[in-house]
Amino acid sequence: MEENKVALVTGASRGIGRACALKLAENGYDVCVNYNSNSQKAEEVVAEIEKMGRKAIAVQADTSDLKAVQNMFREVTKTFRRIDVLVNNAGVVDDAYLLMINEDSLSKSLDINIKGYFHCAQAAALKMMKTGGKIVNISSVSSVLAVEGQGVYSATKGAVNSMTATLAKELAPRNITVNAVAPGFIETEMINAIPEDKREGYLKAVPSGRFGTAEEVAGVVAALCSDAFGYMTGQVLVLDGGLSL
Ligand code: NAP
Secondary structure, three states: OOOOOEEEEOOOOOHHHHHHHHHHHHOOOEEEEEEOOOHHHHHHHHHHHHHOOOOEEEEEOOOOOHHHHHHHHHHHHHHHOOOOEEEEOOOOOOOOOHHHOOHHHHHHHHHHHHHHHHHHHHHHHHHHOOOOEEEEEEOOHHHOOOOOOOHHHHHHHHHHHHHHHHHHHHHHHHOEEEEEEEEOOEOOHHHHOOOHHHHHHHHHOOOOOOOEOHHHHHHHHHHHOOHHHOOOOOOEEEEOOOOOO
């Protein structure tokens, strides 16, 4: 019997990660739903995937912790025996103007948004070396657009774009594609945390007149994991309702 393909989505208990996990399950993947602190939400995503007739497990791992990431990949291999897709999504934002940047917050952002992506890409590539695979990194339009107060966040997402190109070149001979999706404002808890007046200002700047949905991001991620995009690698797709134009 042919095995289902397997996807691991980091930060899949909520928001964009959750939507990616559900979309990939809809497209026939068994899914590892990674989370950091919210086990209940992660189990809800697992239950939704199981309702679609796919297998799913929730695995707690702080992606900034290399050992935790390696244990998570061991668990995925033990359960599913293969891994075809990694969606590097788990990320944090903690806006501050330059003079207000706090050392702990700076370290946390660099650890999760950059080191975490490398930890997972490395562990996934190790498993995909013989089989090929797809890695999709969730970047942000802030990587190509200067937003005041987002110096740290922008820098981490700029790093995601750079690593996407380099890893794509390194892994292309192994039939592993590496691409990134750079969303603009997407309606998730991350955006809901922005004060109302600031949110309204952001909304006015979006030519399409609305924030995007997590499902719209997931649609692009799932497309990048399909055979239709088998020859595309190292690219960053901006998905922002025209914000950066
Ligand atoms: P969100 O609603 O805040 O959800 C964040 C997710 O990441 C949660 O599942 C959380 O797990 C997980 N997470 C956080 N730190 C983690 C860690 N150290 N290890 C493992 N998981 C961790 O965020 P979102 O809006 O969906 O954003 C997802 C990604 O899209 C991020 O990389 C973000 O930078 C990017 N993005 C978002 C927007 C936007 O407008 N929302 C725009 C551009 C880019 P727990 O639930 O367990 O805490």
